[in-house]
Amino acid sequence: xxxxxxxxxxxxxxxxxxxxxxxxxxxxxxxxxxxxxxxxxxxxxxxxxxxxxxxxxxxxxxxxxxxxxxxxxxxxxxxxxxxxxxxxxxxxxxxxxxxx
Amino acid sequence: xxxxxxxxxxxxxxxxxxxxxxxxxxxxxxxxxxxxxxxxxxxxxxxxxxxxxxxxxxxxxxxxxxxxxxxxxxxxxxxxxxxxxxxxxxxxxxxxxxxxxxxxxxxxxxxxxxxxxxxxxxxxxxxxxxxxxxxxxxxxxxxxxxxxxxxxxxxxxxxxxxxxxxxxxxxxxxxxxxxxxxxxxxxxxxxxxxxxxxxxxxxxxxxxxxxxxxxxxxxxxxxxxxxxxxxxxxxxxxxxxxxxxxxxxxxxxxxxxxxxxxxxxxxxxxxxxxxxxxxxxxxxxxxxxxxxxxxxxxxxxxxxxxxxxxxxxxxxxxxxxxxxxxxxxxxxxxxxxxxxxxxxxxxxxxxxxxxxxxxxxxxxxxxxxxxxxxxxxxxxxxxxxxxxxxxxxxxxxxxxxxxxxxxxxxxxxxxxxxxxxxxxxxxxxxxxxxxxxxxxxxxxxxxxxxxxxxxxxxxxxxxxxxxxxxxxxxxxxxxxxxxxxxxxxxxxxxxxxxxxxxxxxxxxxxxxxxxxxxxxxxxxxxxxxxxxxxxxxxxxxxxxxxxxxxxxxxxxxxxxxxxxxxxxxxxxxxxxxxxxxxxxxxxxxxxxxxxxxxxxxxxxxxxxxxxxxxxxxxxxxxxxxxxxxxxxxxxxxxxxxxxxxxxxxxxxxxxxxxxxxxxxxxxxxxxxxxxxxxxxxxxxxxxxxxxxxxxxxxxxxxxxxxxxxxxxxxxxxxxxxxxxxxxxxxxxxxxxxxxxxx
Numbered sequence: 001x002x003x004x005x006x007x008x009x010x011x012x013x014x015x016x017x018x019x020x021x022x023x024x025x026x027x028x029x030x031x032x033x034x035x036x037x038x039x040x041x042x043x044x045x046x047x048x049x050x051x052x053x054x055x056x057x058x059x060x061x062x063x064x065x066x067x068x069x070x071x072x073x074x075x076x077x078x079x080x081x082x083x084x085x086x087x088x089x090x091x092x093x094x095x096x097x098x099x100x
Numbered sequence: 101x102x103x104x105x106x107x108x109x110x111x112x113x114x115x116x117x118x119x120x121x122x123x124x125x126x127x128x129x130x131x132x133x134x135x136x137x138x139x140x141x142x143x144x145x146x147x148x149x150x151x152x153x154x155x156x157x158x159x160x161x162x163x164x165x166x167x168x169x170x171x172x173x174x175x176x177x178x179x180x181x182x183x184x185x186x187x188x189x190x191x192x193x194x195x196x197x198x199x200x201x202x203x204x205x206x207x208x209x210x211x212x213x214x215x216x217x218x219x220x221x222x223x224x225x226x227x228x229x230x231x232x233x234x235x236x237x238x239x240x241x242x243x244x245x246x247x248x249x250x251x252x253x254x255x256x257x258x259x260x261x262x263x264x265x266x267x268x269x270x271x272x273x274x275x276x277x278x279x280x281x282x283x284x285x286x287x288x289x290x291x292x293x294x295x296x297x298x299x300x301x302x303x304x305x306x307x308x309x310x311x312x313x314x315x316x317x318x319x320x321x322x323x324x325x326x327x328x329x330x331x332x333x334x335x336x337x338x339x340x341x342x343x344x345x346x347x348x349x350x351x352x353x354x355x356x357x358x359x360x361x362x363x364x365x366x367x368x369x370x371x372x373x374x375x376x377x378x379x380x381x382x383x384x385x386x387x388x389x390x391x392x393x394x395x396x397x398x399x400x401x402x403x404x405x406x407x408x409x410x411x412x413x414x415x416x417x418x419x420x421x422x423x424x425x426x427x428x429x430x431x432x433x434x435x436x437x438x439x440x441x442x443x444x445x446x447x448x449x450x451x452x453x454x455x456x457x458x459x460x461x462x463x464x465x466x467x468x469x470x471x472x473x474x475x476x477x478x479x480x481x482x483x484x485x486x487x488x489x490x491x492x493x494x495x496x497x498x499x500x501x502x503x504x505x506x507x508x509x510x511x512x513x514x515x516x517x518x519x520x521x522x523x524x525x526x527x528x529x530x531x532x533x534x535x536x537x538x539x540x541x542x543x544x545x546x547x548x549x550x551x552x553x554x555x556x557x558x559x560x561x562x563x564x565x566x567x568x569x570x571x572x573x574x575x576x577x578x579x580x581x582x583x584x585x586x587x588x589x590x591x592x593x594x595x596x597x598x599x600x601x602x603x604x605x606x607x608x609x610x611x612x613x614x615x616x617x618x619x620x621x622x623x624x625x626x627x628x629x630x631x632x633x634x635x636x637x638x639x640x641x642x643x644x645x646x647x648x649x650x651x652x653x654x655x656x657x658x659x660x661x662x663x664x665x666x667x668x669x670x671x672x673x674x675x676x677x678x679x680x681x682x683x684x685x686x687x688x689x690x691x692x693x694x695x696x697x698x699x700x701x702x703x704x705x706x707x708x709x710x711x712x713x714x715x716x717x718x719x720x721x722x723x724x725x726x727x728x729x730x731x732x733x734x735x736x737x738x739x740x741x742x743x744x745x746x747x748x749x750x751x752x753x754x755x756x757x758x759x760x761x762x763x764x765x766x767x768x769x770x771x772x773x774x775x776x777x778x779x780x781x782x783x784x785x786x787x788x789x790x791x792x793x794x795x796x797x798x799x800x801x802x803x804x805x806x807x808x809x810x811x812x813x814x815x816x817x818x819x820x821x822x823x824x825x826x827x828x829x830x831x832x833x834x835x836x837x838x839x840x841x842x
Binding site for chain 2: 022031
């Protein structure tokens, strides 16, 4: 039986990597992958706690997160493709439209 | 007179109870006239404006006549009377009609009603205002015939009459103050009527600002009175109310219905305050609670009356606020006649006659009023000696005559002051209109040194001017002015203020000097203007007589100035034996409370004797001396010395008098300069620096700079935003950890 703190530490490490990636990588696709990494880190905690308590709520939440992440990835990729078509790059630094 | 004629005069054409609801019409008619002339005057054309303006005043005059008749109604032997709202059931006000149009505004237990009251005092004022007002309107139709702003002029004139009628008909202080401010505004508008000339606009402004000082004092006095009435209600006991022939319930009911500053209620207060009434409250009683606690009723009453004196000094051009009236001659001449001679400037005298019952509670205030009046009168007379502008002389003469009225009021001869108010309205209006007629016929020449010899060319103007001059000077004693002035001086001489006995002698001596001075300067004006040879410096070779619109009012006013002396003849029986002058008898219903208070409080000893022939002869001698001196100087002495140099001393004296004893310069130095300096400091430091720079532009500056700094944070980079959010979450987490671990 692995103690729960191992799982949580692993999840925290994964989450931090994901967050770091989101904040510093410039390629939009990589940013998306890092977002998935963060979501999966959270899923890991859900499952670890579900296992610990021995009930199904955590599993349901994990599936829910996976479904939402898939939908979000679809929309995000569509945006990324649209941006690529209009600008010819997927570099996040070039997209400063929030300034206006 | 046979019985039927007496019965005719004693029966009002419209019975008082039928007429009283229409009292408001007297004010409304001129107001409507002002509205029509002011708004539609440009399209109506000259003739229609004349028609509207004159008929509004004529209508008001007819209504005033009916109102006046109603106040004297004694049909079937029953005198017109009304229940006193502040007194017991048996307490009635005789010879008065009133109508209350309901509450104007109320706050807490303070209430002001739109109540109108016409008794013999306000009745006679109504007749003067509307009667003289109508004559002056008629005169103006000819005087202003070449002026493009005629419709404005008549609108203002009507507005003035409406405000003045409000002033005299008001039955409480607040409504009186509305009229008080209204006449001030109309006066300002009319003095500065030719506003394109900046000097004239400034004269209007000067009048307005000077009057504001007085009005402020008036307001404070009103507030103090309200507080005093409240304090009296808290402290009085039944005997106080008994002395005023009322009861607590009735008095408080009156106050809750009519408000605390109604004149009839203030009369009750005055009747309850003297020591002789034996109640809990007298003049020496300290006020126990409220903002005035610690002061005595008498002390507060004195300060109230002194504040009213300052207010009246503003309106009635007494020291120290008289400086605006001579400058007010910048307006058209009919304005000087109506506002600055006959009606508005007498508002202060009217106010003190209205409040006479309260005034006699305070000998200090009365002495101050009498002395201020006497000094003003003398100063103005001395300045008038050397003025060469005919309107300026008449203006200073007005200040002087008003001073005489104040002497009368201050020494408790209220009826004589009111009578002098009336006679002065007639002859001074006539003099001013005569001066206007002279200007009209001589190409607007106002310098009396450049006129002369007009008696041949302007016969009507000359005759009326002569009659009015004789009336004001008293050189010919069977004239109104002589009798009304002498009634005042007789009263001044024989009345005594308790504790200030020296005042009457002092003021009386000044009065004799004033009589001689008045005779001198008025004779000088008359002689220089109408007699002798035509001055070589005259603008026109031949003067022409004015149109009948101008001479008819002159004739009527001159006749009135002559005939009103009968009011001063002691023809009426006095209660308690003897006789009393007609006018005193006529005003006695109004002034009786004051007499009662004076008798009970022993503050003023009111003398009731009539002047003897010897007294009249003595007064006449003074007037004659002044007139004779003027006649000698201007008919014999100066014409014989033409071309010879004037001694330096005489030149210096004349220059000082010509410059009005430098009072204006003194005010400039003592008051206006420091105020301007303070204003400059306030402008530079408070306004320009603190408010404009620091507060207004400072906020803008700070906002702008903060914006400039924050602008750098908005890069549009989503990752940077997310980084900040992450850092914030991290900070939050660290903070939570610290909290948990500690």
